[in-house]
Amino acid sequence: MKRYNIAVVGATGAVGTEMLKVLEEYNLPIDNLKVIASPRSKGKEITFKDQKYTIETIEKGTFEDVDIALFSIGSSNSLKYVPQAVYEGALVIDNSNAYRMDDDVPLIVPEINPEFIKEHNGIIANPNCSTIQMVMALNPIRKKHVINKIIVSTYQAVSGTGQKAVNELRKQSQDYLNNDEVKTEVYPNQIAFNAIPLIDKVNDNGYTEEELKLNRETQKIFNNKEIKVTATAVRIPVFYGHSESIHLEFDIPVDLEEISYLLSNDDNIKLIDNPAENEYPTPLMSEETDQILVGRLRQDLNNEKALEMWVVGNNIRKGAALNAVQIADYVIKNNVIDGGQ
């Protein structure tokens, strides 16, 4: 069997660390592994499958012997280094926002639109974490029904911002509980025991990039401009696991039993929906699973053509690292590393 040289770029970050973990679990046919991070981490060692690897930085020629490079270094760094990786011959799977909406870059959730993977021109984009878990929950429904409109409010974990934000929530919580001064560094406002209704940059229309991503990425992944998403994205003091309160509008009255059946028959979804017995998804539950958790399913009180649902996903795994590795896995198994088809 052919083996591949893989690079993980941003290997010390929250997502990069998880990418290495998922690569171990998925057992891809790796020949050489390169672990790449910023100069700050250069020379440090990390362990992968009981073998030590020395962290490198990106230099001229770094990607010449790389087949697939998994990038998670943020948009501005991706814009700087992804073109080099492509030029030097690697296929890049990029977790940042930099290329997601480019017409010649496929935006992929392997369970939903794998058929677009082969159309890559050296870059495949990994969607935003909030988008991935929402489209995963909608997928079995939209295969059967026309979804016109989605209104979603998110409850997002700090790990979506990165490891520094995880540390900040921990430190601020300790300081707050000890009546010590709470310092802010990663977020402009205290996140411990608070909620911050602003994620990413603000646009002229008052929406944040995070909110707009939920609209445009959903349309691109479903290849359907008629699905309209209006979002409010909020950070809450949770370490791992994004939650979403989702309102879905259809063109016909909702049959809740059928929707429940569709969701429970999708292997990628776990329906936890017995609220009378306190059974519903919580972000803590998502730490243990790669499935998307769905619950609180109910018909809109005031609109027979709409329903409400609560969706929880592991933002670091299916929302980022796992989805990226699944794309790599598909590329290898289907031999579409050269793309451009």
Added chain:
Amino acid sequence: MKRYNIAVVGATGAVGTEMLKVLEEYNLPIDNLKVIASPRSKGKEITFKDQKYTIETIEKGTFEDVDIALFSIGSSNSLKYVPQAVYEGALVIDNSNAYRMDDDVPLIVPEINPEFIKEHNGIIANPNCSTIQMVMALNPIRKKHVINKIIVSTYQAVSGTGQKAVNELRKQSQDYLNNDEVKTEVYPNQIAFNAIPLIDKVNDNGYTEEELKLNRETQKIFNNKEIKVTATAVRIPVFYGHSESIHLEFDIPVDLEEISYLLSNDDNIKLIDNPAENEYPTPLMSEETDQILVGRLRQDLNNEKALEMWVVGNNIRKGAALNAVQIADYVIKNNVIDGGQ
């Protein structure tokens, strides 16, 4: 000036404690004050305006010399003791859900529907905390425009459950950060660094009582059955301050500047809406103010007749204790203690 005998029933709870604080600030013409709690607290002393008061329990005749009794002891206890208080001659302002939807019990937010106060028959109901802050934010808007439909997702603080829940969030957070075992007592699931998408009992239609309150109480307070509210109520690890992500649908296209003008000209509302400069309401900000905080105002991306907003309120003060004392203040100033008109 006439002076009144006031009782605070549930004086040691989260809301009762705040009621006493607000009573001190409001300087009502109090003759005698009774502080009443469960037998567990009987005989303990509390200080009110530099004077010591001994906590009593409810006995036969307790309310015979009481003019106004502020109750905050939960629905089942209210059902048990409010009738006695009314029978013994007190006007009850009840913070529980027990009587809110009774046809002969006014449900009051003094800034919105004070004209119904005088129609009481011995009981005036204080609305649910989530409802109060939402209707306060909607009030200047609905005076000018027809609101057809509201979709709201809440981010509720643990203090809404009571002092025990505040203690539980604190203890669980400490234990979690110290890698100690996290124990659950008040909530069925861990609330520290988690989100619980279920508040209050579940109905047959899948909605919780908390979610249904937002619909029926809003309609009763606005005296308008045409305002339809679909809610998802979620508890998050915040001590004080409820937040709400609100979607509003009108019968005509939204003029965002006008809505912004209406909100900023309401003294009870503070519009904090400059997200590009990181200015937006957070629950921590609500600890410092009795105003309802509104921000993230923007037109629905996909519906010119709808808008999105983020509303934060102090759930213990305006959401409970302050609103109750404001009702008492209105009763006294307008001499409608006998009601029944």
